[in-house]
Amino acid sequence: MAQLSSTLLYAAFITYLIGTLFFAMSLSDKKEKVASYSKRWGRIGYITSIVGFALQLGYFFTRWAASGHAPVSNLFEFTTFFGMMMVFAFIILYGIYKTNALGVFAMPIALLVIAYAGMFPKDISPLIPALKSDWLKIHVTTAALGEGILAISFAAGLIYLIGTVKQEKSTRETKWLEGVLYCLLCVLGFIILSVTFKSAGYEAVYSFTGKNGNELEAVYQLPVISAPADSAEVQGGFGPLFEAPAWMKGENAAVKLNTMIWSLLSGGILYGLLRLILRKRLAAAIQPKLRNINPELLDEISYRSVAIGFPVFTLGALIFAMIWAHEAWNRYWGWDPKEVWALITFLFYAAYLHLRLSRGWHGTKSAWLCVLGFVIIMFNLIAVNLVVAGLHSYA
């Protein structure tokens, strides 16, 4: 069952990838061809995405059967599920608005999220007592669905920005936009490197003394740029180029720093290569492909995603979370970092809705807010678990 489950996940991943390509085919910068050509490829892309989603549902339920609990209990499972909810949200919103460009952006972002999930340990793990509750599936799935819908507002906002930001000369806006694309490339770079070195079986080990005086080992799956402070090489190869500063005391701090450096570097290399090939800013290179989009409509889609996603997110990430926290930890609110960041996400989108509805922030401003909102969601998903930690650090 576990084997079948992971096969289905691979199949879903490949299907999404193909779906994305179909959507990419549907974009045309030529006015006259648009209608039927674009419609046909769009429909094929949409059907492919639905097939992929069905396959991933298959992964989800077979894994559930194999483990005996809803597979949303560690970082791999949750992040994969979040990607699946992004696809689900995309399927709904495409159903309403039939905008092919949305598929070209939302699907790759969901793909990146799912591929990124694959970098975490995939073993089926048992539930610790705190997680043994029906609220696990209720709270986590609803929260992920809310975040998935909100993520579509980011995709739509990004299309809006790439389509409308003036690219004649370099401005603050073009720089920020390139920054967003660079971040996406960093994730891609990290995934490519990890897969490469993992399949080559690379591993380096360093031993060092932890802050409680105990002997610890840092295990690297990527070549070592930053070793732990005052560490000795146990098993190595390349590097290290330098030692992490002594204040980075966490057990895996130096490994995480190393991963971070590699992500930024590989993102930089990918970005640099693309700039060399395209000879212009990435957004400027994509822009002509988006000539036929209707910015008004994308603005509407990004806002609609927030309007749909915000209540779902509130219900899942705050209300259900509070009910469960009350059952498990005997208080409905405890200012745990994950809770606080869910509240921050809520406050952020509340501010967005007020700015939009009462102060008329439409178009560019609204799109930038959607980008920022996605950054906050990803921060809560990744940084709070890996860096800040707290009660939610199960992975």
Next chain:
Amino acid sequence: MEKTIICECGHHNPPGTLICQSCGKPFADAKENMEASMRYEGTARRSQTYNRTAVDKIWNFFSSVKVGIWIIVVILVAAAIGTIFPQEMYIPQNVDPASHYESEYGNLGKIYFLLGFHNLYGSWWFIVLLGMLALSIIVASIDRGVPLYKSLKRQKVIRHDQFLKHQRLFAQDVKGDLGTMKIALKEQNYKIREENGSLFAEKGRFSRWGPYVNHVGLVIFLAGAMLRFFPGMYVEEVLWLREGDTAAIPGTLSEDGQYYLKNEKFILEFYDKNDEQFKDALQNTSNPVPKNFQTNAVLYKSDSNGTIGAGEIKKVKEGKIQVNKPLKFDSFSLYQTDFKMDELNAMSFSLVEKESQKKVGAFEVDLINPKKKYDLGNGYSVNLGKYYPNYFLEDGEPKTKNNVPDNPAFVFEMISPESTKKEKAFVAIKNNIEMEGNRYKVEFAGIKTKNLTALTVRKDHTLPIVSLGGIIFMIGVVQGLYWNHRRIWIKEKEGGLWIAAHTNKNWFGIKKDLQKLSDKTGIVMPEDRTAAKTA
């Protein structure tokens, strides 16, 4: 005071009105900015009208959405700062916060502590911010909600030409039949009113109340959360209980008695490393993964006015308390919170004659409630002179840190039949000190341990209020965001029909409605003036 605005239709509007509340004629600025003016139906809001007294100024400050957003943003940033380092409640209990933050996080940690960020969410200024948010929600809702309600209630079918002309969706001199349009709109669930050959179709008006409903919910929620500071609303106590012990449950004393709890057994289970289902994951971790924390407990209650010892104690029920499965009784819940395995409970010793190595007797010291005297028979006995449950040395003097027997030490006095003199010995783990010339010694023979469970006792009368607030909030948010208020005005003019449409959000949706109307009746589609502008 400013003068009332008299419209050409003769209606007297209160100062600050943007759109005549009778005929719908937009005044000066409203025409240029119709979409913004429509937000509150062009009504006169108190905050836009008066700004003279201090009350006006405070009202205007808190009614501003801009101010509200700033309060949200400040709370957001403050909340984020609070997650940089762990809050005081999450650092180890036994350390001094002042030095902990500096030693763990360096100078930044020291600054964090000095600024009070280690207890950010309980600080006075954070509570004040939350209060300001609540005030802003209340004032802004009244300021807008009341005039909006009045205005929507007395909407007229026929609106002023200027009103129609400046709507975002508008078509002039359309050829079409009012009767078929009426049927087509009815099919789309519009409510229709007619007057003198003009038509007004409306749906989803209730979604306009969504924001006000959710704001009411939020205020109830915040009020409920603050209520816990009132005495009697909220109890939170921790009860540590050894296996086999019974104790009064703190915070549960009332006129009709006192609850007691017995810890029959504390159970800690781990997953088996060879478990078929999970072996891949389990064999990758160095520490065993816990499966269950459980206290088997029996609940008792004394039947009358509760002074401990008085009254008869009766069994109420027994049950398991697990993480995620609290034991509930009355308005209380008992939660499995913590545990301590294998705490020293008793130590057994032998009294030995040193020369012959012969055991002359054995005794056991209960480390929780030690006896003073131990009679070993045949004239031998041992007195417990001094007892240090958690012993340490300070300036050469033995002392105890607390009453928890983590490192017990004893001063024994040994009495034998052949001597009247008491021989003294100091006995601690791996550390025995004897007096010169002692004939006997106390030898360590064995230990007994017990497990402890920690249970949190909770009563929270604020929960129903907080839940109510949450439910109302959700209803309001869904009502406001999943529905929208769509209106279509059709007015008969000499050249044909004038059609204007407005929605408070989701223009895509209302355009689809109009497209359907156009498909059914053959009228031309009203033009979207915003889209025309940007294209």
